[in-house]
Amino acid sequence: MNSIFKTSLSILFAASALAFAAAPAGAQQHQLARDTVLVTPQGDILDYVPDDGSVRWMRDGRGRTVLVDSWGDIVATAMPADRYFARGDDYRPRRDRYRQVRGYPETNPDYFPPAPGSDYGDDVTTGSVPEMREALPGDIERQSLPDAEFGGSQPLPGVSGGSEEMASLPQDGATDPNAEFVPGPKFAPAVAIGKMSSNEITALQVFLDREGFSPGVIDGRKGSNVAKAIEAWQNATGETLDPNNAEDILERLRLSGGMAFTTYEISAADAAGPYVAEIPADYAQKAALPHMSFTSTTEMLAEKFHMDEAYLKEINPGVDFTIPGTIVKVVDIGEKKTGKVAKILADKGRRQVLAYDAEGTLIAAYPASIGSADTPSPSGIVTVERVALNPGYTYNPKINFKQGANDKILTLQPGPNGPVGTVWIALSKPTYGIHGTPDPSKIGKTQSHGCIRLTNWDATELAKMTSPGVTVEFVD
Template sequence: VIVDADTGKVIAIQPPQSRLDRRALRRETRLRELGRAPEGDDRYYLDDPEDMARFRRKQLEEEGRVIPPPADEYDPYGDNSVEAYPPAPQDDGGYDNNYPDAPQPAKPGTIKRQPLDEASIDPAQPESPTEQTLPADQAALPPKVGDETTVAPALSLGARQDVAALQVLLDRGGASPGVIDGRFGSNVDKALAAYNQITGSNLRSTDAVGIQSALAQSGGDAFANYTITPEDAAGPYVASIPEDYSQKAQLDRMGYTSVTEALAERFHMDENYLKALNPDVNFNRPGTIIKVANFGRLVSTPVARIVADKDKKEVFAYDAGGRLVAAYPATIGSSDTPSPSGTHTVSRVALDPNYTYNPSINFKQGQNDKVLTIPPGPNGPVGSVWIALDKPTYGIHGTPDPSKIGKTESHGCVRLTNWDSRELAKLVSPGVTVEFVGGPSADDFAQQ
């Protein structure tokens, strides 16, 4: 709508101009001021390729990227492309032969819109390597691998197959990344640093070739097939785990709540990642073949010294010669219930322990003010392992929430995943030293 500036009346209505129209109009006005505007109709028609080529040449000229011919020889409507643009090669229309893989310029022609396939957020079905079935008595061992490699890279919720493969490699080397979930994070960063120290290598997370080579040398493919057994499907499982400790104490066992939870822990995986890796799979049906992490065999070197680093949120295990043999992400105390300081020793090791809740010497949970005995099981407060220290009420133990290790707080103890704590429990014995370094300690708070 064009309005008279003096009277305020509408004097004309024209179709709206695009940004390119307005830019062309400004350039034409400038050329007219310089006395170089063509006679007659000097507009550019956006649907005319020749007009747009002429407009582009003038644009380059104004930007100083093209030297115009002398004014007396310049024809605004003429073909100045020879001076403005050198002739293209006539052999094949491509780039210099020194760059055979360089992308070729598009050929001129009509551009047509093509419909795009609608992307799906569902995880991709993994490729099917040679099927392997593990007997029930080998459930604690890593799965056997097939003849082909890995799984399809497109998994939902941002999980990446190449990251999961790196996590499997780190786990094989004794540097636990916590749950294998196909995601980068602080636990992976810490595990990679520990892996390089344990192996003496200099592996980087971006070194895809090096990661694949190390996988091949340490046990093969990062993933393998596993056949769900009748024992897997049968459980027993509990319907749910209550939050309140008094309700926990009424259960017979703090067991797994599903087949997927049990299998995820067995293969060191995040439960949601296991489901994403196996979409549309009935985990409750014996004989079902699923993809699982091929995490390798457990560390077997005896541990003589443990360091619990509060700042790094990591536990380091050393052999008698002072060599690092294992590292685990950990949750170590909190500001409200800090962990001990100094050096302590392992007093005993208990697998699948009960948990005694005593609010008078520990923390208070909910409205529970009486001593409670919570039955054993992987979903208990201390998971499936208790490595007691010589300092009463403190120890290294498992967890019912493996995906939260290194990301939340504990009630003063050292919390690992159930599988990491079980591995460590088999490597230590009474008398092994546990040194707490960094961060606040319970002794610091006791002195305040």
């Protein structure tokens, strides 16, 4: 390790010296401190600094020295070498791994289950996307969100450059008078949740999340999303779940992978980002961003572990999430749900999406925001046309409605804070789809603009079990 460390530093300093020696007069100069390395957003040591003027040294909002490219993306962050290499300590955890941690009473062999794998596989990226500014396959053209209260979007027809002959939502907000009323499935009501501690409710939410019956954001609070998840789970399994029986819930957690809480070490890449300072409301300002990434480490971690951001901070009082090597308490979401979906029910009355396999077995359920009185979702049966992971977004003021003073077509880069989040599942009904959201805490509690809106992690899970041709039925 020492030889690798010295070699990396030698290459780095040599490349840095060449780069700045070649810089023209007046160019910004910078000298790295001794025993300092440059860490890329992927957690690797940067061993080459371009000498073509395409990068520059800056200070970020937390006072760290960063190397930034011409697009404003962070190429690398300066970091003490002993922190990066954990010099003098054999304890060298790897990124995206659960691990035993010193200082916690739960550090026993049974407490730490195997790593569940990243929420977003190799084919889906969110916050750190190197080629974010390049056109991606599957980009979709959509209209803007006129009312920030809803936090969603109403997609426009087809792929970028598609035909404008496709219909948009009715302007008067009225439902189709000829649409047939299709009642949704009836589930046995869940046992009412009594007086429970926040940790007990979290354990219940984690169990349901692992089972594929999502409670939405995990926040340690009871609510309608939890009750709906219990009802769907009971329908799928034929069992009765008493949410007030804490011992039963803990036993079920043990059998499904371990206790509800675990710990996670913030890596150099986690701390480096790249992040954006804020997500503006104006679409012209959104279009100027290099990517619609997360705004902070806490927002990224909350989504990674399906948690409410405020709850993540609450259970980690006084913790600085920006420092690599920091140990934080998170929930253990376990293995992601797998299977093959043959039919999707979008239950407007329950505000829930139900996924069935070819045998008609309910295999997953997700809280959803589906339509509104002003912009209703359709009724009847449609099909999945295509699935786009990490899609771009095109705002077109000529279709349906106009945001503020924006009167030109605008292209927004992909990212979890984009209007449709990290997923777009296009439906055969023009302008409608199933998609993610930048506001996961609002799912199931507010309305959408006609589409089906899920949390980013639920939309990603559903997308990976869905393929073109799957039927989607809207029921009331």
